[in-house]
Amino acid sequence: MTRNEAKPPKILLVDDDEDLLHLITVRLKANGYDVNACSSAEDALKNLAVYRPHIVVTDLKMSGMDGMSLYEIIQQQYLNLPVIILTAHGTIPDAVTATRQGVFEYLTKPFDGNILLNMLEKALKHSGTAGPYENKSDDREWSSEVIYRSPVMEALLQQTKAAAVTNVSILIQSQTGTGKELLARAIHKASDRRDNSFMAFNCSAIPEPLLESELFGHSKGAFTGATRAHSGLFQAATGGTVFLDEIGDMPLAAQAKLLRVLEQQEVRPLGFTQSIPVDIRIISATHHDLLKDVEEGAFREDLLYRLNVVTLELPPLSQRREDIPLLATYFCGRFADKHARSTIKFAPEAMELLVSAPWPGNIRQLQNVVEQCAVLSGVPVISRKLVERALRFKPDKLLSLNEARDKFEHDYLVRLLNLTEGNIALAARLSQRNRSEFYKLLRRHGLEPEHFRNNTSE
Numbered sequence: 001m002t003r004n005e006a007k008p009p010k011i012l013l014v015d016d017d018e019d020l021l022h023l024i025t026v027r028l029k030a031n032g033y034d035v036n037a038c039s040s041a042e043d044a045l046k047n048l049a050v051y052r053p054h055i056v057v058t059d060l061k062m063s064g065m066d067g068m069s070l071y072e073i074i075q076q077q078y079l080n081l082p083v084i085i086l087t088a089h090g091t092i093p094d095a096v097t098a099t100r101q102g103v104f105e106y107l108t109k110p111f112d113g114n115i116l117l118n119m120l121e122k123a124l125k126h127s128g129t130a131g132p133y134e135n136k137s138d139d140r141e142w143s144s145e146v147i148y149r150s151p152v153m154e155a156l157l158q159q160t161k162a163a164a165v166t167n168v169s170i171l172i173q174s175q176t177g178t179g180k181e182l183l184a185r186a187i188h189k190a191s192d193r194r195d196n197s198f199m200a201f202n203c204s205a206i207p208e209p210l211l212e213s214e215l216f217g218h219s220k221g222a223f224t225g226a227t228r229a230h231s232g233l234f235q236a237a238t239g240g241t242v243f244l245d246e247i248g249d250m251p252l253a254a255q256a257k258l259l260r261v262l263e264q265q266e267v268r269p270l271g272f273t274q275s276i277p278v279d280i281r282i283i284s285a286t287h288h289d290l291l292k293d294v295e296e297g298a299f300r301e302d303l304l305y306r307l308n309v310v311t312l313e314l315p316p317l318s319q320r321r322e323d324i325p326l327l328a329t330y331f332c333g334r335f336a337d338k339h340a341r342s343t344i345k346f347a348p349e350a351m352e353l354l355v356s357a358p359w360p361g362n363i364r365q366l367q368n369v370v371e372q373c374a375v376l377s378g379v380p381v382i383s384r385k386l387v388e389r390a391l392r393f394k395p396d397k398l399l400s401l402n403e404a405r406d407k408f409e410h411d412y413l414v415r416l417l418n419l420t421e422g423n424i425a426l427a428a429r430l431s432q433r434n435r436s437e438f439y440k441l442l443r444r445h446g447l448e449p450e451h452f453r454n455n456t457s458e
């Protein structure tokens with residue numbers, strides 16, 4: 001059986017028996033695989049991030065690090081990477097332990113070469129990496145801005161492509177800074193709607209009354225201050241894609257209207273008696289646990305099931321560390337272009353530190369760290385010291401706009417409650433919100449009016 005794909009699957013082969021290493025390499029290559037042969041586990045680890053194998057095949061007993069330890073390290077860093085362990089006759093108990101711990105498969109030496117080939121095919125299918133080889137010749141333009149090399153991202157993009165070409169609603173549920181908006185734009189590009197508009201809307205950035213008219217539109221005179229009619233985002237984006245960011249912050253009244261858009265593909269602008277048809281694909285994003293919001297009554301269950309026909313989860317950067325060198329280099333290039341500077345790069349020890357850092361702010365934080373290093377570095381090679389300094393840089397010094405708004409809202413409410421001694425009617429009036437909205441705001445920020453009353457009476 002010979003593979004014909006343009007890009008053959010890559011096998012990282014590890015064995016300290018040079019003869020066997022050579023023999024298996026020849027056999028795999030003859031069957032269309034790309035093979036990187038390493039004579040020790042230490043060597044394999046060095047090659048792993050650069051070579052990006054689809055499967056690792058390793059001997060169990062080796063001088064130096066053994067196959068099991070290699071497997072354990074791989075499992076921590078590359079979740080979906082299948083590992084096949086080769087064992088000498090008589091070490092079955094070890095092998096059985098290995099399988100129990102999640103090794104894909106083990107094979108007792110000496111073995112029939114065809115068995116290994118079958119196993120490799122099975123492992124490719126199992127890890128979800130069988131597809132990409134057939135699709136590698138596919139047009140990848142749609143995702144060209146998403147930089148990655150990790151198998152988890154490869155799997156996610158495969159899933160994304162499959163969903164993108166349909167018209168279903170997609171919910172992207174991931175941590176902050178993981179690339180939600182970037183993915184939403186890629187989905188739009190992969191869809192039939194790519195020639196129409198992509199409109200992004202942040203549900204937490206706009207106060208409630210304005211939010212409804214921004215999304216659904218309004219007629220002239222629909223409310224005080226509506227001096228002219230406004231068609232709203234859904235009408236403006238018809239034929240295209242609407243990206244609703246921070247969907248968990250959408251007020252309940254607007255949620256009901258959004259449900260109508262999804263169910264009937266029509267909007268009724270404020271002040272209109274009739275609905276207007278729209279043709280919209282909705283992608284929404286959140287870092288909230290929406291199921292929990294549903295339980296707490298802050299999010300409509302029926303809407304959730306309309307929005308999450310497909311849910312995509314971008315893995316945090318700490319679960320795809322092999323992407324870090326690639327992303328850091330990419331951001332260096334972007335920075336050099338932006339500031340018309342000569343190429344900058346990280347010293348190897350500096351890169352090591354980047355790869356091992358915790359990254360709670362994910363790719364957005366990495367981007368900031370790279371930019372900070374690039375600005376501060378007087379020389380073209382960024383030192384480890386500079387990275388250390390940039391990593392100590394507390395992210396709360398530079399909050400995202402949403403976080404800053406959230407913090408402002410919280411501080412504002414505390415001030416208001418102190419001022420009014422927890423008198424809700426008064427506080428609501430001063431902030432020009434009705435009481436139920438005001439209560440909702442307090443709940444969102446976990447504030448109890450009683451605490452402000454008690455404070456003053458004590």
Ligand SMILES: Nc1ncnc2c1ncn2[C@@H]1O[C@H](COP(=O)(O)OP(=O)(O)OP(=O)(O)O)[C@@H](O)[C@H]1O
Pocket residue numbers: 145146147148175176177178179180181182183287327363364367400
């Ligand atoms: N895989 C990637 N390749 C290249 N750039 C990326 C990648 N992922 C994210 N970025 C960049 O990182 C930054 C943050 O990404 P994005 O705004 O899409 O994340 P987000 O999840 O929407 O963040 P937030 O939670 O802060 O809204 C952007 O500048 C984006 O271009």
Ligand SMILES: [Mg+2]
Pocket residue numbers: 180181245
């Ligand atoms: Mg975002």
